[in-house]
Amino acid sequence: MSSLAEVAKAAGVSVSTASRVLTGSSHPISAKTRAKVIAVAEELGYSPSALARALVSRSSRLMGVLVSDIVNPYFSVIARGVDDVASRAGYVTMLCNVDRRTTTEITRVQTMRDYRAAGVIFAGSGYVDDPREPALAKAVRQAREQGVHAVSLAHRDIGCPVIAADAQAAAYDITDYLVSLGHRRIAFIEGPEGMVATRQRRDGFLACMSNADLTGSAQVLTGGFDFEAGHAAAMRLIARPPLPDAILAANDEAAVGALNALRQAHIDVPGEVSVAGIDDLRVARFVGLTTVSLPLYEMGAMAARQIIDAAPESAAGAAETTPLSHRLIPRETTARRT
Template identity: 30%
Template sequence: MKKITMSDIARIAGVSKATVSMVLNKKDENISEETKNRILNIAKEMNYIPNSVARSLSTKKSSTIGIIVPDITNPYFSEVSRAVEDSANIFGYNVILCNSDNETEKEEKYVELLISKLVDGVIFAVGGHNTRGIELLQENSIPFVLLDRHVEGFENLYGVYCENQLGVVQGVEYLYENGKRNIVFVKGPGDIEIAKQRLSGYKLTMEKYGIYNENFVYESDFTMQGGKNVTEKIINEIEKIDAIFYSNDAMAVGGMKVLLRNGYKVPDDISIMGFDNIQISEFVEPELTTIGQPIYEMGRESCRLLIDIINNVDVEKKEIYFKPQLIKRGTA
């Protein structure tokens, strides 16, 4: 079946191809309403879909941005991606979503793919130390904004972040005020900057009260399964535990399942603290006490910042930080 073109629409409408192009590209100020409506109705009836690649080549704009996240199954990144998509639609942009599975090689492939698709910019939540992905964006002059995660060696880049260390300090202080002293901390993967920041907050506060014990620090990945695995290890290795502070809510949910199945009462026997305030934290029982990030606002702000950069708008701050908030619920 023959693909419908602007020439076909122009022939049926009895106008020039240039007139059709102006109407479909919304550059139709000097064209009558009658002609505009006739062209738009014909295009709709014929199921005309414009060639966005050809238009991108001529205008140097695709009205498309990419977002690369490390793990779309993590509700944090699902929520932040939704915020980016909602905001992009308001600004008239489409979104290509890429999931890297925390793999550097996949991140690089997705960066190359987005560049080849002529995206106008990229929001990049880096899985680890992927300097090559950032270098590719810089070498190809693609505007980008880092979201959630810094990358060592690449300072002074555009980015939207949460004050991770401050959030953990708030959480440990709350646990301490409630009489908890044997507080286990589950950090995230060691090569991720936010994991280091959150561990720093824990260590800083525990040392302040003279109760830091490096044997109470465990590592896992930011998944529910990771939370389950590390919690099984914790309860087998440590006799007395007052609280477990997980570096994200997904780990905390997985860990709670292990504790409850092993006869622990939460929070009577062990208090639980998470980080993120993903939606599921309100639906587990007991509801999860956590350090809340303004997830939707961070995604929305990263999109606004990127589009400002694309449009050469003067930006006051290259790095935007959001403050976390202690959310008191039933597990601590």
């Protein structure tokens, strides 16, 4: 493949003139010169780089997806939704792991701005009363002012549109299902400390237990969004009998960890203890876990479409919210309390 200098030499123009023609610059160039440069470029098989076009047009076909934990399958489903839509439209998806750090999110947003990305998608939740959130909101505002569209897939006060399911309602509904099966003593394994998603799911659980007049038999355990956290929480329950009627984890990964601990202790699930989660990840289907299905793929796909379809002048527009529904999925890990 020929270089830009070779194209310029063959066309009898300067490198800067050839660059302006081939990157779509609005710099005044005669139609004759423009046509000659294009013809020579086609003959030599030259193609301008995507970065060069981005620098001139102030926009690229790059879409950044910021995930809290790159190995968590929750984010894999979202990323697949983003990439399926993005790739069909000629966009490239860049997955960025931020380790649940707001400072890292700020850095990644600034990087997306510098690369003139088409958009950035916040796939993870933020923290309750995060002192760094105003700085993140400022970075988002600056990026949007330069044409980088931003979308959040969790409720966050950072000044961009939100596409999300109601995690609190999902936790309420799965708890209500356990209560409807006759379970009264229910333990909840919550997510990482301080996260908005943790609070939303815990609040949904506690609200349902309160409405069922079961607040006194509700138990909240420190946990996390991974297998190990769920396993450890269940082991603490096993070590301090009596066991609850049911265990609800804040997500499927932790629920599977709890399920594994119970089975290792030869405790019958669901005969002695029912187990449920939230999200409906693939692992939940493999082990027959009762859960609530959140539209993760659809969230990612809708975010990508919103970025692709957005007009340049709407980049700094209103931070509207698009709510999505969830669905209860009863499986083999729960049963009616006899």
